Amino acid sequence: xxxxxxxxxxxxxxxxxxxxxxxxxxxxxxxxxxxxxxxxxxxxxxxxxxxxxxxxxxxxxxxxxxxxxxxxxxxxxxxxxxxxxxxxxxxxxxxxxxxxxxxxxxxxxxxxxxxxxxxxxxxxxxxxxxxxxxxxxxxxxxxxxxxxxxxxxxxxxxxxxxxxxxxxxxxxxxxxxxxxxxxxxxxxxxxxxxxxxxxxxxxxxxxxxxxxxxxxxxxxxxxxxxxxxxxxxxxxxxxxxxxxxxxxxxxxxxxxxxxxxxxxxxxxxxxxxxxxxxxxxxxxxxxxxxxxxx
Amino acid sequence: xxxxxxxxxxxxxxxxxxxxxxxxxxxxxxxxxxxxxxxxxxxxxxxxxxxxxxxxxxxxxxxxxxxxxxxxxxxxxxxxxxxxxxxxxxxxxxxxxxxxxxxxxxxxxxxxxxxxxxxxxxxxxxxxxxxxxxxxxxxxxxxxxxxxxxxxxxxxxxxxxxxxxxxxxxxxxxxxxxxxxxxxxxxxxxxxxxxxxxxxxxxxxxxxxxxxxxxxxxxxxxxxxxxxxxxxxxxxxxxxxxxxxxxxxxxxxxxxxxxxxxxxxxxxxxxxxxxxxxxxxxxxxxxxxxxxxxxxxxxxxxxxxxxxxxxxxxxxxxxxxxxxxxxxxxxxxxxxxxxxxxxxxxxxxxxxxxxxxxxxxxxxxxxxxxxxxxxxxxxxxxxxxxxxxxxxxxxxxxxxxxxxxxx
Ligand SMILES: Cc1ncc(C[n+]2csc(CCOP(=O)(O)OP(=O)(O)O)c2C)c(N)n1
Ligand code: SF4
Ligand SMILES: [Mg+2]
Numbered sequence: 001x002x003x004x005x006x007x008x009x010x011x012x013x014x015x016x017x018x019x020x021x022x023x024x025x026x027x028x029x030x031x032x033x034x035x036x037x038x039x040x041x042x043x044x045x046x047x048x049x050x051x052x053x054x055x056x057x058x059x060x061x062x063x064x065x066x067x068x069x070x071x072x073x074x075x076x077x078x079x080x081x082x083x084x085x086x087x088x089x090x091x092x093x094x095x096x097x098x099x100x101x102x103x104x105x106x107x108x109x110x111x112x113x114x115x116x117x118x119x120x121x122x123x124x125x126x127x128x129x130x131x132x133x134x135x136x137x138x139x140x141x142x143x144x145x146x147x148x149x150x151x152x153x154x155x156x157x158x159x160x161x162x163x164x165x166x167x168x169x170x171x172x173x174x175x176x177x178x179x180x181x182x183x184x185x186x187x188x189x190x191x192x193x194x195x196x197x198x199x200x201x202x203x204x205x206x207x208x209x210x211x212x213x214x215x216x217x218x219x220x221x222x223x224x225x226x227x228x229x230x231x232x233x234x235x236x237x238x239x240x241x242x243x244x245x246x247x248x249x250x251x252x253x254x255x256x257x258x259x260x261x262x263x264x265x266x267x268x269x270x271x272x273x274x275x276x277x278x279x280x281x282x283x284x285x286x287x288x289x290x291x292x293x294x
Numbered sequence: 295x296x297x298x299x300x301x302x303x304x305x306x307x308x309x310x311x312x313x314x315x316x317x318x319x320x321x322x323x324x325x326x327x328x329x330x331x332x333x334x335x336x337x338x339x340x341x342x343x344x345x346x347x348x349x350x351x352x353x354x355x356x357x358x359x360x361x362x363x364x365x366x367x368x369x370x371x372x373x374x375x376x377x378x379x380x381x382x383x384x385x386x387x388x389x390x391x392x393x394x395x396x397x398x399x400x401x402x403x404x405x406x407x408x409x410x411x412x413x414x415x416x417x418x419x420x421x422x423x424x425x426x427x428x429x430x431x432x433x434x435x436x437x438x439x440x441x442x443x444x445x446x447x448x449x450x451x452x453x454x455x456x457x458x459x460x461x462x463x464x465x466x467x468x469x470x471x472x473x474x475x476x477x478x479x480x481x482x483x484x485x486x487x488x489x490x491x492x493x494x495x496x497x498x499x500x501x502x503x504x505x506x507x508x509x510x511x512x513x514x515x516x517x518x519x520x521x522x523x524x525x526x527x528x529x530x531x532x533x534x535x536x537x538x539x540x541x542x543x544x545x546x547x548x549x550x551x552x553x554x555x556x557x558x559x560x561x562x563x564x565x566x567x568x569x570x571x572x573x574x575x576x577x578x579x580x581x582x583x584x585x586x587x588x589x590x591x592x593x594x595x596x597x598x599x600x601x602x603x604x605x606x607x608x609x610x611x612x613x614x615x616x617x618x619x620x621x622x623x624x625x626x627x628x629x630x631x632x633x634x635x636x637x638x639x640x641x642x643x644x645x646x647x648x649x650x651x652x653x654x655x656x657x658x659x660x661x662x663x664x665x666x667x668x669x670x671x672x673x674x675x676x677x678x679x680x681x682x683x684x685x686x687x688x689x690x691x692x693x694x695x696x697x698x699x700x701x
Pocket of ligand 2: 020021027057126130131204205207
């Protein structure tokens with residue numbers, strides 16, 4: 001883990017611009033939780049890279065003081081994979097929405113889990129497309145009326161937790177953005193975990209999803225850690241993750257261990273990651289390039 | 295595939311609606327069977343409008359909200375092959391994400407009608423209009439039409455189905471609609487009655503090309519070098535046949551609905567004796583017409599020509615309409631990096647249109663209004679001045695000018 005001479009706090013990870021999210025948006029809690037988690041883990045800003053796609057939630061890298069990349073709709077995971085392959089020492093936190101990650105980018109979700117790439121993926125799941133002003137997403141509940149389904153959604157939503165487990169992710173959790181202490185603790189575990197970690201976070205869209213509100217979750221959420229739960233038992237994890245009625249579980253559902261992509265990729269075994277290879281540049285040349293870019 | 299037609303408009307009616315709503319109403323009147331959608335501004339405005347019509351029971355159709363634009367376009371392509379009348383669309387990068395499906399739609403001769411809510415391509419991010427998104431289909435065998443008003447959006451959507459589904463044509467049809475200026479702005483639109491539309495638009499019938507258990511055919515075989523050129527040539531022949539079909543359908547439309555311009559392909563405004571003719575597409579028509587009117591009042595011989603069909607490109611009509619001018623100022627709301635002389639796409643097409651003429655007018659190109667920036671009347675006046683100067687001096691200092699742009 002990182003070592004810092006001075007202890008940074010969450011405030012040190014505040015970005016230069018303030019979020020333009022609606023007042024009450026769940027994403028504020030996620031931003032706070034990430035800032036708190038990386039500060040408590042003792043990281044410095046240059047040791048973290050946040051990568052996102054497109055959506056309200058995907059604006060997060062603009063609000064945090066770390067390296068950041070705001071990419072294309074649905075393409076955050078392949079971009080983040082590239083970052084991690086080029087620099088293993090970078091702690092890559094991928095953020096975005098349910099539409100971005102489970103819909104248009106759903107294939108990457110499957111394959112990143114399968115490869116077990118060492119990334120931390122925080123999905124702000126508001127069960128709606130927020131930025132495009134309120135259409136159904138792949139996690140919208142059946143019957144939900146939205147701008148694209150005034151007659152009610154007819155499609156079965158996907159279950160991110162069971163999907164992630166089945167596809168091979170090795171750290172799978174769920175949280176609620178209104179409980180910053182809990183979420184930030186899970187993010188810390190996820191960042192420490194070696195392999196693909198995913199946290200599906202209920203992060204209510206207070207403007208366009210009037211069903212899955214803060215109250216909705218507060219009434220239903222039960223924490224797995226408050227009862228017996230064996231995190232290496234994927235079958236029970238899936239059973240518990242499938243409950244979405246009076247009880248909705250949050251917490252770490254599953255944690256396992258197997259080699260991640262960086263461990264097995266042959267190219268990396270011979271040459272090492274790009275960032276650590278000799279560039280064959282003299283000090284002066286390097287200085288010139290860097291000053292040229294500043 | 296027939297769905298229940300709910301008679302939304304028993305009688306013709308005047309409505310205050312946006313361009314997107316006009317297209318949604320046209321879909322209902324055309325009794326479209328399958329619509330697919332994926333949200334992206336400004337296409338989402340149509341998506342939301344047809345959702346509402348469905349929820350209200352005013353228009354019954356199979357509605358599939360896909361998980362991405364690629365699936366959206368794949369679904370309508372297949373639905374079209376089994377004889378369903380289809381509608382879809384997108385904007386900007388969403389349209390690009392669907393490109394694999396977009397190109398095969400034309401290759402397979404599926405008369406899908408799609409709306410492109412024109413939007414600047416990323417990066418940088420911008421919601422405003424730019425024409426490069428729609429332009430990307432110009433070489434693929436799609437009809438490509440630039441709409442200027444909400445009325446035209448409704449009318450052309452109906453015409454699009456009739457042209458695209460004509461057995462002599464069977465090529466998809468893209469309706470290009472300027473984001474915000476057209477998709478979101480409301481205007482008074484004459485909505486025809488269902489009976490009028492039924493009289494004008496027959497049911498879609500693919501005949502022997504319809505995929506059906508009783509008609510086992512192969513769609514999209516691997517053809518390789520054995521047949522590929524012949525298939526391409528067939529598409530070319532269909533595109534060469536479509537201008538005559540468009541004329542025919544447009545004349546019928548005018549007869550049934552009592553509306554329409556002289557030509558389906560171009561619109562001329564004060565062009566008869568003009569020395570300088572401005573040429574542009576889409577909603578640019580509005581400020582340009584105002585500028586032309588004002589300049590005419592001061593005695594300047596100026597006109598405006600709006601290109602409506604970009605594909606098929608109205609070559610002969612344009613030659614005829616432009617040959618008498620001394621100078622032509624082409625306004626492009628798009629750009630083609632590294633193109634001949636570095637200019638916009640419309641400019642290049644027009645220049646090659648004019649090349650065979652014995653006497654060619656001076657031609658200048660103005661890149662304007664990218665990313666939704668407004669094109670002002672004063673911008674247009676300046677374009678005319680620059681063109682007039684080139685005519686007077688016989689010298690072109692600069693062929694392409696970026697209008698109202700910071701250095
Ligand atoms: C290829 C492409 N298609 C569509 C869009 C339009 N778009 C922007 S954000 C978004 C969905 C946002 O939903 P989600 O990912 O759940 O994020 P949220 O805004 O809810 O946080 C869409 C469809 C786009 N940017 N790119
Ligand atoms: S629209 Fe919804 S998701 Fe977007 S900022 Fe507002 S509350 Fe948050
Ligand atoms: Mg969302």
